[in-house]
Amino acid sequence: MRSLTRILRFTSQLWKFYLGVVISAVIVAITQLAVPFVIARATDLAVAGVRGNDHHIRDIMLLAVVILVLDVVNSLLTNVNGWLGDIMSAKMRQILSTRYFSKLLELPQSWFDEELTGSITSKLTRSITNVTDFAKAFSNNFFTLLLTTFAVLIISAIYYWPLALLLAIVFPIYVWLTALTSRNWQTHQDVINHHIDTAGGRFQEVVSQIRVVKSYVTEATEQKQFNDHYDATVDATRQQSNHWHLMDTVRRVVLNVIFFGIYAIIFVRTAKGYFGVGDMILLIQLMTMARQPVQMMSYIIDVAQRAVAGSKDYFSVMETRPTHVPQTATTTIREPEPGIPMISFDDTVFSYDGTNRVIDHVTFDVSPGEKVALVGESGGGKSTLVNLLLGLYPVTEGTIMVAGNDISQVTPDALRRRIGVVFQDPALFSGSIRENIAYGTEATDAQIRDAAHRAYADRFIERFSQQYDTLVGERGIKLSGGQKQRVGIARALALNPKLLVLDEPVSALDVSIQAGVLNLLEDLREKLELSYLFVAHDLSVVRHIANRVAVMYLGRIVELGEVSEVFDHPMHPYTQGLLSAI
Numbered sequence: 001m002r003s004l005t006r007i008l009r010f011t012s013q014l015w016k017f018y019l020g021v022v023i024s025a026v027i028v029a030i031t032q033l034a035v036p037f038v039i040a041r042a043t044d045l046a047v048a049g050v051r052g053n054d055h056h057i058r059d060i061m062l063l064a065v066v067i068l069v070l071d072v073v074n075s076l077l078t079n080v081n082g083w084l085g086d087i088m089s090a091k092m093r094q095i096l097s098t099r100y101f102s103k104l105l106e107l108p109q110s111w112f113d114e115e116l117t118g119s120i121t122s123k124l125t126r127s128i129t130n131v132t133d134f135a136k137a138f139s140n141n142f143f144t145l146l147l148t149t150f151a152v153l154i155i156s157a158i159y160y161w162p163l164a165l166l167l168a169i170v171f172p173i174y175v176w177l178t179a180l181t182s183r184n185w186q187t188h189q190d191v192i193n194h195h196i197d198t199a200g201g202r203f204q205e206v207v208s209q210i211r212v213v214k215s216y217v218t219e220a221t222e223q224k225q226f227n228d229h230y231d232a233t234v235d236a237t238r239q240q241s242n243h244w245h246l247m248d249t250v251r252r253v254v255l256n257v258i259f260f261g262i263y264a265i266i267f268v269r270t271a272k273g274y275f276g277v278g279d280m281i282l283l284i285q286l287m288t289m290a291r292q293p294v295q296m297m298s299y300i301i302d303v304a305q306r307a308v309a310g311s312k313d314y315f316s317v318m319e320t321r322p323t324h325v326p327q328t329a330t331t332t333i334r335e336p337e338p339g340i341p342m343i344s345f346d347d348t349v350f351s352y353d354g355t356n357r358v359i360d361h362v363t364f365d366v367s368p369g370e371k372v373a374l375v376g377e378s379g380g381g382k383s384t385l386v387n388l389l390l391g392l393y394p395v396t397e398g399t400i401m402v403a404g405n406d407i408s409q410v411t412p413d414a415l416r417r418r419i420g421v422v423f424q425d426p427a428l429f430s431g432s433i434r435e436n437i438a439y440g441t442e443a444t445d446a447q448i449r450d451a452a453h454r455a456y457a458d459r460f461i462e463r464f465s466q467q468y469d470t471l472v473g474e475r476g477i478k479l480s481g482g483q484k485q486r487v488g489i490a491r492a493l494a495l496n497p498k499l500l501v502l503d504e505p506v507s508a509l510d511v512s513i514q515a516g517v518l519n520l521l522e523d524l525r526e527k528l529e530l531s532y533l534f535v536a537h538d539l540s541v542v543r544h545i546a547n548r549v550a551v552m553y554l555g556r557i558v559e560l561g562e563v564s565e566v567f568d569h570p571m572h573p574y575t576q577g578l579l580s581a582i
Contacts, residue, residue, distance in 0.1 A: 017088035024081035029147040040282035051183025066561040089136040109392040127314040134307035152290040158384045188240035199229035205475035341365035342531040349397035360555035361509040370520040371532035373546035381555040424504040428476030455490035503535045
C-alpha cells in the first residue's frame with residue numbers, strides 16, 4: 001500500500017481528477033443504495049395492495065419513476081466516473097513516462113553501461129502499465145463498490161447487528177488470507193519480471209545486430225536463449241498461479257460460508273415476522289452489493305500486486321543518483337585568453353571500478369587552433385579520454401580544463417555545446433538529413449546548408465530527390481558509410497564549435513571512402529580555426545590531420561611531440577612497434 005500511496009504523492013498534480021473520482025463515486029454509491037430502499041417500499045405497498053382494497057397504484061408508479069431517475073443519475077455518474085478514470089490514468093501515464101525519460105536523460109553514462117536498452121524500455125512499459133491499470137480499475141469500479149460496502153455495513157447494523165458483525169468479519173478474513181499469498185506472489189513476480197526484462201533487452205539487441213547474428217549463424221542459439229527465458233516465466237507463473245488460486249479457493253469457500261449465515265439469518269427472521277417482505281428484499285439486495293467487492297477482491301489485489309511490483313522497478317530507476325553537478329557550476333564557458341590552452345589534461349586519473357586505472361596520470365595540452373592526434377592500440381584509453389573530456393564520467397584524480405575552465409565546475413550542457421563530436425559510428429537518428437544536421441542546435445536552414453557544404457555533404461545530398469528532407473532510416477541505414485560520416489561531421493560543424501573531437505571517425509570506412517573523409521578533415525583543418533583532438537589507432541592517417549601526436553599505452557602518454565618528430569625518431573618501444581607495423 002505504501003508503494004501505491006507513493007504513486008499518488010508522485011502524481012499529486014492530478015488532485016482534481018482524484019477529487020472528481022471520489023465525488024462521482026459517492027454519488028453513484030448513494031444512487032445504488034437508494035434503489036433497494038425504494039424497491040422495498042414498493043414491495044410493501046404491493047403486498048398491502050394485494051391484501052387490501054387500496055392497490056396504491058399512484059404511489060407505486062411514483063416510486064418506479066424515482067427508480068428511473070436514480071438509474072439515470074447512476075448511469076450518468078458512472079460514465080462520468082469512468083471518463084475521469086480514463087483521463088486520469090492517461091495523464092498518470094504521461095507524468096510517469098515523461099519523468100522516467102527525463103530521469104534517464106540526466107543519469108550518468110556509467111548507469112547505461114550496466115543496463116540493456118531493451119530492459120530499460122521493458123521496465124518503463126511494464127511498470128507504468130501496471131500502475132495505470134490499477135488506478136483505472138480502482139477509480140472505475142472498486143472505489144464505488146468499497147463505499148457501497150461501508151454504507152451497507154452501517155445500514156445492516158441498524159436493522160440487525162449480527163448481520164453487520166458477519167459482514168464485518170468478511171473483509172479482514174479475506175484480506176488476511178490474501179496477505180498469506182502476497183509474499184509468495186511477489187517472489188515469483190520478481191523472477192517473471194527479471195526474465196521478461198532480460199529477454200526484452202536481448203530481443204532489441206539481436207534486432208539491432210541482426211547482420212552479425214545471421215553472419216555467424218546464431219539464429220538457433222538466440223532463439224533458444226529467448227525461449228528459455230519465457231519457459232522460465234511460464235514455470236514461475238505456474239507456481240505463482242497454483243498457490244494463488246489454491247488460496248483463492250479457500251477464500252471463496254470462507255466467503256460462501258459467511259454469506260450462508262447472513263442469508264439464513266435474513267430468511268429466518270423474515271419467517272418469524274421480525275422483517276417484512278420489503279425488508280427482506282432490501283437486505284438481500286444490500287448483501288448482494290456488499291458481496292460484489294469481496295468477489296472482486298482477487299482481481300483488485302492481483303492488479304494491485306502488479307502495480308506494487310511495477311512501482312518498485314519504476315522508483316528503483318527514479319532513485320538512481322543523477323550526474324552530479326556542483327551548485328557553483330557555471331553555465332557559460334569563457335573564451336580562452338592568450339596563452340591559455342584550448343584543452344589541458346593535468347595529471348588526470350580515471351578508473352571505472354575504483355581500482356584499475358584506465359587513465360593513469362595523463363598530462364598534455366591542446367593549444368587554440370592546434371590539431372593533436374591520440375594514437376595507440378584499442379583499449380589504451382583513447383576513447384575514455386574523450387569521454388572524460390565530454391564530462392560523461394567524472395575524473396578520479398587531477399583536472400581537465402577547456403579554454404581555462406575546469407570542466408568539473410561547468411554544467412555539462414555548457415561544456416558539450418562548445419565541443420563538436422564525430423564518432424566512429426555517427427549514430428544518425430531516423431528522420432531527415434536536415435533534422436540530423438540540426439540535431440542539438442537551433443540552426444537555420446542557411447546554417448544547415450552551410451554546415452553541409454563545409455562537410456562536403458551537400459554534394460550527395462542535393463542528388464537526392466528530397467535533398468535535405470530525405471529520410472535516412474534507423475541509424476542512417478539508407479546512407480553509405482561515407483555519407484553518414486559526412487552528415488555526422490556536418491552535425492558537429494553546425495554547432496559552430498571552437499573544439500572538434502573526432503573519435504576514430506574513419507576506422508570503420510573502406511579505404512576509398514576513408515581517403516575522402518580524411519581529405520575533408522585535412523581541408524577543414526586549413527579552412528577553419530578549430531582545435532582538433534583526433535583519436536586513431538592507425539598512425540598512417542595521422543599526417544592528414546594532426547600537428548602533434550600523443551601516443552597512449554595502457555592509459556599513459558608514452559610519447560608526445562610533433563608528428564614528424566615522433567614518426568621519424570620514436571623514442572618509446574611501443575611507438576617503435578606501432579611504426580614498424582605500418
